[in-house]
Every structure is written in C-alpha cells, then in structure tokens.
Amino acid sequence: MRHVIFLFFIVLTFNSGLFAQQSQEPWSSSQLIEPATLASKINLNQTGNLLILSVGPDAVIKGSVGIGSAKEQANVKKLKSYLKNISKDKEVIIYCGCCPFDKCPNIRPAFKTLNDMGFKNAKLLNLSKNIKANWIDKNYPTSD
Amino acid sequence: MKLKFCFIVLLIITGSLHAQDEILKIGQPAPEISLPDLNGNTTTLSSLKGKLVLIDFWATWCAPCVKEQPELKAIYDKHRNQVKAEKFEILGVSLDKSKEHWQKGVARFKINWLQLSDLKYWKSQVAKDYAITELPFNVLIDEQGKIIAINLHGAALQNFINNYLSHQK
Structure with missing residues (x-):
C-alpha cells in the first residue's frame, strides 16, 4: 500500500509541475507548431504565407530570419521593428532551440512581444528539447 | 508485485533522464x-x-553553464599545482555561435583554461560526436584518453576530481 501511495505522489508531482508551467505561458497549446509540420511545409515550398523568426543564438532553420536572442532588450526592439509593417494576420512562427522550454530565456519575451503587437497567428515551434534533438538530428531543412 | 511495479516505473524515469549517456560510455576512448x-x-x-x-x-x-563557470574556476585554481605539473586540465568547448559572446564570456569569468569552439552552435560536430542533447554537459577522461565519468556537477564533480588527483601523488 505504501508503494502505491509513493507512486501516486510521484505522478502527482510530475503532473502538477507540467500543468503549472502550461498555465503561465504566453502561448496556448494550440499555438505550438510541431517541427515535423513546419519541416514538411519548408520541403514542399509552402512557406509563402509564413514568417519564420529565430529569436535564439542562430537561425538554423532554412528560410528563417535571425533576430538574435530575445532575452536582450536590443533584440526585442529589433523584433518589433522587423514586425512593424507585417500584417497582423500573417502566420509568424518563432523558435529558439537553445534549451528545453523551461530553461529558454528567449521564447517568452519574443512571444509576449507578438501578443502585445496583436499578431493573431503567432506560433511557437515546439522544440521541446533543443534545435539539435528536435530538428538537426531529424535531418529537417537547415540554412546551410 | 507492487514493489516490482514501482521499481519498473523508477527505472523508466531514471532511464529517460540518462538517455544522454547512451552513446558515450565509461571506459571507452x-x-x-x-x-x-x-x-x-x-x-x-x-x-x-x-x-x-x-x-x-x-x-x-546557456544559463546553467554560465552559472557553473565560477565553480570550474574554483576547481582549476584549487588544483593549479597539478595543472602546472601537467596532471590536470580543463578543456572548455563552447557551442556558441557568436565569437564576440564567447570572447566576452571567457573574459567575464576570467577563464584561464583551454577554450575551443567552431562557433557552430548546435550544428557543431562535437555535439554529434559526444551525443550531447542538453547543456551543460561534461566528460572526464583519464591519462590514456578514456572516459572515466560523464556529466558530474556540483559537489559530485569536485569530489571526483579531488579523489582522483589525491590518489595520483
């Protein structure tokens, strides 16, 4: 019985951590786009209506624009200026991929900027681990 | 039976945490x-x-990596005699993309051990060769170039190095 209780607490701890994290994020789960989905769009040249922005250390993804790490205020300013004349209906996908979401300092200020500017189709690329594990290692299209 | 079940669950959890170590193995070059x-x-x-x-x-x-640099500095300073005697060295391998950021980081933490980088971020060949899936990551290798420890941090790292070097005297 003690083991069952122990197990219950383990599950509870893991789950509560995950839920707590989800509820505080500036994006909703429906705003996450899967790497496989984006990779397929790039490979099929279906990115005409998309804007793919890197808000991390490097623009690894083919066709993406490197804004720079959004943890730096200067790069948030750069992001705002880059988006100034873009239609608010445009699908804007941001990504970083330095680290797992809980450790990434860039995606939150960037996504908040998109929200504040009123972008209705803002998306976050779901690189849950990093750009290597979730993109490069899967041989998805890169910028070189 | 319940005990077995608990054990399996824990095994799965710990197994997923150590997935990083799958390719790199202790004892291998x-x-x-x-x-x-x-x-x-x-x-x-x-x-x-x-x-x-x-x-x-x-x-x-990488914020946790940056946080760890003063700890590495303390280890390096503590064992400066072994460094001079060519018994111990730290090799910092940066996955930075920007040389400017890397250079500033090295200066900021007064890093005086070897620092190398191809400035290729996660596309670096070393990330592939060492099967790195998350930073910070480290490997300790012995005098023959064999892996003797993988991904130790904090007190575990300090103790390992202290013990290893004290047995060498």
Whole structure:
C-alpha cells in the first residue's frame, strides 16, 4: 500500500509541475507548431504565407530570419521593428532551440512581444528539447 | 508485485533522464576533438594525453553553464599545482555561435583554461560526436584518453576530481 501511495505522489508531482508551467505561458497549446509540420511545409515550398523568426543564438532553420536572442532588450526592439509593417494576420512562427522550454530565456519575451503587437497567428515551434534533438538530428531543412 | 511495479516505473524515469549517456560510455576512448581556440589556433584533445581532463561543453547562451563557470574556476585554481605539473586540465568547448559572446564570456569569468569552439552552435560536430542533447554537459577522461565519468556537477564533480588527483601523488 505504501508503494502505491509513493507512486501516486510521484505522478502527482510530475503532473502538477507540467500543468503549472502550461498555465503561465504566453502561448496556448494550440499555438505550438510541431517541427515535423513546419519541416514538411519548408520541403514542399509552402512557406509563402509564413514568417519564420529565430529569436535564439542562430537561425538554423532554412528560410528563417535571425533576430538574435530575445532575452536582450536590443533584440526585442529589433523584433518589433522587423514586425512593424507585417500584417497582423500573417502566420509568424518563432523558435529558439537553445534549451528545453523551461530553461529558454528567449521564447517568452519574443512571444509576449507578438501578443502585445496583436499578431493573431503567432506560433511557437515546439522544440521541446533543443534545435539539435528536435530538428538537426531529424535531418529537417537547415540554412546551410 | 507492487514493489516490482514501482521499481519498473523508477527505472523508466531514471532511464529517460540518462538517455544522454547512451552513446558515450565509461571506459571507452573519448572521441577526438580538434577545434580552434580564440586566436584561431587548432588544439586537439589527444594532445592532452597524460592528464586528467575535464571537458566542459558550455555556451554563453546557456544559463546553467554560465552559472557553473565560477565553480570550474574554483576547481582549476584549487588544483593549479597539478595543472602546472601537467596532471590536470580543463578543456572548455563552447557551442556558441557568436565569437564576440564567447570572447566576452571567457573574459567575464576570467577563464584561464583551454577554450575551443567552431562557433557552430548546435550544428557543431562535437555535439554529434559526444551525443550531447542538453547543456551543460561534461566528460572526464583519464591519462590514456578514456572516459572515466560523464556529466558530474556540483559537489559530485569536485569530489571526483579531488579523489582522483589525491590518489595520483
């Protein structure tokens, strides 16, 4: 019985951590786009209506624009200026991929900027681990 | 029966945490590293044979890595005599993309051990060779270039190095 209780607490701890994290994020789960989905769009040249922005250390993804790490205020300013004349209906996908979401300092200020500017189709690329594990290692299209 | 079930669950949890260690194994020779330093001079891991080497994979964009640098500095300072005697070395391998950021990080933490990088971020060959899935990541290798510890941090790292070097005297 003690083991069952122990197990219950383990599950509870893991789950509560995950839920707590989800509820505080500036994006909703429906705003996450899967790497496989984006990779397929790039490979099929279906990115005409998309804007793919890197808000991390490097623009690894083919066709993406490197804004720079959004943890730096200067790069948030750069992001705002880059988006100034873009239609608010445009699908804007941001990504970083330095680290797992809980450790990434860039995606939150960037996504908040998109929200504040009123972008209705803002998306976050779901690189849950990093750009290597979730993109490069899967041989998805890169910028070189 | 319940005990078995608990054990299996724990095994799955710990197994997923250590997925990183799958390719790299203790006792195996460490993959060669041949990368430029801040001055553009190429240095190899194999040139450090005969020393205990802590290979620290880090980047200035990785907050926990940055936080760890003063700890590495303390280890390096503590064992400065073994460094002078060519018994111990730290090899910092940066996954930075920006040379400027890397350079500033090295200066900021007064890093005086070897620092190498191809400035290729996660596309770096070393990330592939060492099967790195998350930073910070480190590997300790012995005098023959064999892996003796993987991903130790904090007190575990300090104790391992202290013990290893104290048994060498």
